[in-house]
Amino acid sequence: MTDAGFNEIARAIRAVSGLALSADKGYLLKARLAPMMKQRGLASLTDLASRLPTAEGPALLREMAEATTTNETSFFRDVTPLRQIAEVVLPELDAARPAGAPIRVWSAACSSGQEAYSLAMAAEEAGSRRRLDILGTDLSAAMVERARAGLYTAFEMERGLSTAQRTRWFREERSGWRVAEAVRRCCRFEVLNLLGDLRSLGTFDIVLLRNVLIYFDPPTKERVVAACAAHLAPDGVICLGATETLLGLQAPLAPVAGLRGVWRRA
Template identity: 75%
Template sequence: MMDPGFAEIARAIHGVSGLALSPDKGYLLKTRLAPIMERRGLANLSELARRLPTADGPVLLRELAEATTTNETSFFRDGLPLRQIVDQVLPVLDATHPPGTPLRIWSAACSSGQEAYSLAIAAAEAGIARRLDILGTDLCSAMVSRAREGLFTRFEVERGLTPAQRSRWFREERGGWRVAEPIRRQCRFEVANLLGDLRGLGTFDVLLLRNVLIYFDLPTRQKVVTACTAQLAMDGALCLGATETLLGLTVPLVPLPGLRGLWRRG
């Protein structure tokens, strides 16, 4: 039997993060929120829901939203689009942008930063000489802190990286492997909500919005893609995840010919 507090909690989380939780996700929700409920001595979702209108509500809701985000990521995850960006998109942008200016890249919903670092590594390996300004953002402050630290476990660096890449771009130290300074200098990380005001982030030449739209319902996808496209330079490129599409959305974007998962302004 579904906990009667599920619907209220799901609505509240959707309002903050956009995550769409269907009724069959009751067990998942309870599992993800169990540590929060245990810390507060709450027995079920109904008791948790009754806390939301209290003075503790805003802080609690932030915790709920962060606890239910999916932080699955890896280095060079679905690497083809990254290679396409480095081999075909960045050279065109490099040729058309004024000398001395950086190319701005946004890794949205970056989790612990592997996507941002992967792109910086791929660009360095491809000999991209122009400076890159790569911004990674995520709703979860704990993930952003990890990304800033740039320290990864052996399992994480062995997942997606070749031994040669690990040796060249990482430094082994107590506690794991840290991204080498030349790569870290190109990447910075901030907490940001894709449902919030994104205008302060500025304009980007490349926007990676991968593996996040799958968690949203159609109205939320429309809102997020519209807001993100507004931050895309007129000659910029948007990259979606392998299973994601803009089908059903009204946005001024068209596929980049011959490139998988990449879009430009139409």
Template identity: 45%
Template sequence: MSQAFALIRRFAQETAGLSLDEDKRYLVEDRLAPVLRRERVATLDALAEAITREPCSDLARATAEALTINETSFFRDKAFFEGFAQSILPALLAARAERRRLRFWCAGCSSGQEPYSIAMLLDEQARRLAGWQVEILATDLSHAMIDTARRGIYSQFEVQRGVPIALLLRYFRREGDFWHIADHLRAKVTFRPQNLVTGFRDLGAFDVVFCRNVLIYFDVATKRRVLANLAGSLAADGCLALGAAESVGGLSDTLAPVPGQRFLFRKAGASATADKLAVL
């Protein structure tokens, strides 16, 4: 293993929780090549030395962002979103009927398809949610991805990956070769940069936290730390939604599966809303 790769590997783990094995070396070099050109850094060795010396610099941030995976799509994992619309949301509406407030957080939102998918489902319930305060927070490590998400402009290929035609016509407008999220829907989502590895105690408590297909890129120690922090961000009866290939088994004593719900986890010992989800 070259010294440059070893330094970059350590930087990626400490900064973004990314696990980069030796077989990812060529992928790392490929992803960092544009950074070298854009920032006018001569070699990978020079880059590794610079980000090690100044891990909070703009160059270090650009390096971390280049190494992250930004795979996403609208309504990814159809079964999950069907469950959200048919079980999770009705249970939340019943549990929050007096307070009439809902808070959702999409952690690791990439270019915005997941939070906009959630916003569409919530907008479909506009009559039931009349008079409610609904907040959707979406965060990502990458400032570039956050900027893309805020714009809400997607290619034909991107909208074809998951958006039903009825929702496409209702919530997007076409301009040339691109589709723009409707302004009223875009206004429902608040985007901000956030590093899951460094903690997030200032965000408050959420009814549902979506951290789907994010943990798969972390090493075990980082998964444990992030799950502990995510559990701390849940309301007492709130739920954490993970991806189809993710679980809390062996990683968290604070979270437990919601019975009958494949993708959902709750605080161990929680009841109320979390229990209702198992029977709806």
């Protein structure tokens, strides 16, 4: 049976991060929040919910939002759209941009940074000479710190990377494998909530909004897509995950013919 505090906590988390938790996710929610509940001596979600109206409520809510964020990622995940961006979209944008101007990329919900670094590697492998300015953002401060460090475990290195890529783009250290400086200098990372104030971001040529919308309900999907599209250059593109689509949603974008998961202003 779902804890009586589930609905209140689910509503609070949804308001902060947009994550839609159905009623059958009570056990999952309690498992994700178990460490912070144990730390505070709380036995149930109801006990946790009772703390939300108190002075510690805002800090608790931020911690809950981070704890329930899914940080699944890997290098070159769903590689086809990344290759399309590197081999088709970047040359088009390069031809349309003045000499010396960087191509700005936003990796939204970047988790621990593999997506941002993968695109930087793919661009180099495709022969791109245009400077990339890649901004990775995530709700989780812990993930952003990992992304900034650019240090990955042996297990993470085995997911999506070839031996040649590992040799070319990483340096082995005692505590893991660190992304080479040539790749790291293209990327920077910041904590950002996609449902928050995005006005400071500026305009991007490419937005990677991959494997994010699957966690939202339709109204939240529309809100996030509209917010991202508002920061897209007129000829820029948004790239979605393999299982994501905007069909059936009110969105100011249309699919790009011949490119999988790539959308442009309608």
